[in-house]
Amino acid sequence: MRLNRAILLTAIGILATYATPQRSLAQSPGGTVVIATTQVPRHFNGAVQSGVATAVPGAQIFASPLRYDDNWNPQPYLAQSWETSQDGLSVTLHLVRNAVFHDGHPVTSEDVAFSIMAIKANHPFQNMLAVVDKVETPDPYTAVIRLSHPHPALLLAMSPALMPILPKHIYGDGQDLKTHPANLKPIGSGPFKLTEYKQGEYITLEKFHRFFIPDRPKLDKIVLRIMSDPNAALVSAERGETNILPFVTGIRDIERLQRASNLVVTNKGYTGIGALNWLAFNTKKKPLDDVRVRQAIAYAANRDFIVNKLMGGKAQPATGPVAPGSLLEEKNVETYKFDLAKAQSLLDAAGYPKRADGSRLSLTIDYIPGADEQQRNIAEYLRSQLKRAGINLEVRAAPDFPTWAQRISNHDFDLTMDTVFNWGDPVIGVDRTYLSSNIRKGVIWSNTQQYSNPKVDELLAAAAKETSPERRKELYSEFQKIVVSEVPIYFIDVVPYYSAFSKGLEHLPNTIWGVMSPLDELSWASPPKT
Numbered sequence: 375m376r377l378n379r380a381i382l383l384t385a386i387g388i389l390a391t392y393a394t395p396q397r398s399l400a401q402s403p404g405g406t407v408v409i410a411t412t413q414v415p416r417h418f419n420g421a422v423q424s425g426v427a428t429a430v431p432g433a434q435i436f437a438s439p440l441r442y443d444d445n446w447n448p449q450p451y452l453a454q455s456w457e458t459s460q461d462g463l464s465v466t467l468h469l470v471r472n473a474v475f476h477d478g479h480p481v482t483s484e485d486v487a488f489s490i491m492a493i494k495a496n497h498p499f500q501n502m503l504a505v506v507d508k509v510e511t512p513d514p515y516t517a518v519i520r521l522s523h524p525h526p527a528l529l530l531a532m533s534p535a536l537m538p539i540l541p542k543h544i545y546g547d548g549q550d551l552k553t554h555p556a557n558l559k560p561i562g563s564g565p566f567k568l569t570e571y572k573q574g575e576y577i578t579l580e581k582f583h584r585f586f587i588p589d590r591p592k593l594d595k596i597v598l599r600i601m602s603d604p605n606a607a608l609v610s611a612e613r614g615e616t617n618i619l620p621f622v623t624g625i626r627d628i629e630r631l632q633r634a635s636n637l638v639v640t641n642k643g644y645t646g647i648g649a650l651n652w653l654a655f656n657t658k659k660k661p662l663d664d665v666r667v668r669q670a671i672a673y674a675a676n677r678d679f680i681v682n683k684l685m686g687g688k689a690q691p692a693t694g695p696v697a698p699g700s701l702l703e704e705k706n707v708e709t710y711k712f713d714l715a716k717a718q719s720l721l722d723a724a725g726y727p728k729r730a731d732g733s734r735l736s737l738t739i740d741y742i743p744g745a746d747e748q749q750r751n752i753a754e755y756l757r758s759q760l761k762r763a764g765i766n767l768e769v770r771a772a773p774d775f776p777t778w779a780q781r782i783s784n785h786d787f788d789l790t791m792d793t794v795f796n797w798g799d800p801v802i803g804v805d806r807t808y809l810s811s812n813i814r815k816g817v818i819w820s821n822t823q824q825y826s827n828p829k830v831d832e833l834l835a836a837a838a839k840e841t842s843p844e845r846r847k848e849l850y851s852e853f854q855k856i857v858v859s860e861v862p863i864y865f866i867d868v869v870p871y872y873s874a875f876s877k878g879l880e881h882l883p884n885t886i887w888g889v890m891s892p893l894d895e896l897s898w899a900s901p902p903k904t
Contacts, residue, residue: 404594410616412744417557429535436538436562462524473586483511488542501805523839527799565591565894592897617876624747643888648697648796649869666724668861672710674717674763689867704854734764741791825862
């Protein structure tokens with residue numbers, strides 16, 4: 375995939391949600407789209423926070439330098455063109471001249487430079503922009519990104535969910551970007567502006583009439599309706615009370631939505647994500663600081679049962695940190711095929727013999743709320759399954775995503791279920807989980823396992839700047855073998871994401887980033903029936 379030439383094209387579309395009755399959704403010319411979500415955002419600033427909860431509304435509020443089509447091709451957005459130097463050490467962005475923020479201030483190269491350096495300093499994907507030395511601004515509409523070495527994934531990192539352009543005149547006031555008050559009252563230059571956020575209930579986004587792409591967005595309003603009960607979200611889609619239900623992972627839920635006559639159900643729009651479902655270990659907390667204990671849990675867990683029975687064979691097994699289907703995936707790794715005797719032997723060797731009651735040790739497992747089949751159900755299964763090896767497992771529920779994220783990011787856990795994205799390239803979405811330098815307390819989806827191996831750090835640093843595809847593959851292969859053998863994470867499956875859309879919607883967000891892209895093209899061909 376070549377990412378070093380400018381390709382001029384246009385846009386994409388995404389987002390909606392609210393509890394407004396269906397009869398009112400299509401009364402204004404562009405209409406309203408309601409998106410159902412179980413995710414509660416901590417805030418909307420994707421420069422310092424990753425994840426679906428922030429990315430879906432954030433991609434509507436903030437614009438980025440580039441956007442992507444469904445074939446991994448970069449498309450113009452705030453940057454109308456760009457070029458990479460022959461030595462790969464600089465990328466020059468030529469900005470559109472008519473973009474303004476929602477408060478009327480023009481978007482300039484100063485905002486781009488400020489945002490890139492802010493993301494480098496604050497984003498949990500520390501390796502994503504680590505090679506950026508500086509951003510020069512020779513004029514208001516030219517930004518030159520200077521690199522310490524070539525960056526194979528830089529253009530991909532300019533996607534909406536990864537590089538929101540922040541207004542420097544608001545965020546450059548010296549306050550901590552992670553806790554900046556504007557994170558909950560954001561001003562961006564995207565197709566929609568935030569008009570209301572009732573935490574835990576809904577997010578209302580309205581058309582920005584000075585959006586820099588002519589005749590967009592098509593919709594007047596997007597509402598994200600936050601629903602803590604996944605089944606209620608399904609019912610709302612079936613009844614036409616919501617128009618988009620993304621990130622559906624439950625096999626039975628997918629089949630149920632496919633039977634609804636008012637919906638179009640597709641698995642398109644997720645190719646850039648590479649979503650892996652896994653069990654993470656707090657490697658600095660006893661007894662999980664002993665690799666033998668982690669390996670014992672892996673041998674006792676029985677991935678085959680989880681994938682074939684709990685998920686009905688619909689999910690693809692995952693055995694390593696790079697998602698299946700990637701050209702960089704290493705298949706020749708230890709798979710930890712179910713072996714209870716081996717698990718017990720490892721626990722014996724680690725100093726946890728079986729007691730009279732059959733138990734050896736006790737641990738707690740957390741999970742992300744709102745995704746039962748991929749999270750809670752597996753946690754509950756592991757509670758009974760690991761007991762066979764003498765491990766008493768307590769399942770600890772969180773009332774919402776922010777609570778779970780606070781626990782995990784502050785290393786207040788033993789084991790946790792988690793779903794983490796590859797984000798298209800290891801430099802962006804994989805390295806962050808394993809780099810010693812990315813152990814950052816308080817930052818979710820950093821190296822929250824506190825895993826540290828100097829050899830892994832060395833391999834990832836080399837692969838991040840390697841321009842030869844063959845050599846890059848070798849480096850990542852060695853990395854994958856080490857990580858799988860040391861088990862900071864037990865890999866389970868590739869999340870089978872689907873989206874359900876109301877019939878009558880056109881220009882669906884089927885790009886590599888799906889609903890984490892701007893929904894400026896999304897429109898109603900005909901209003902939903904009332």
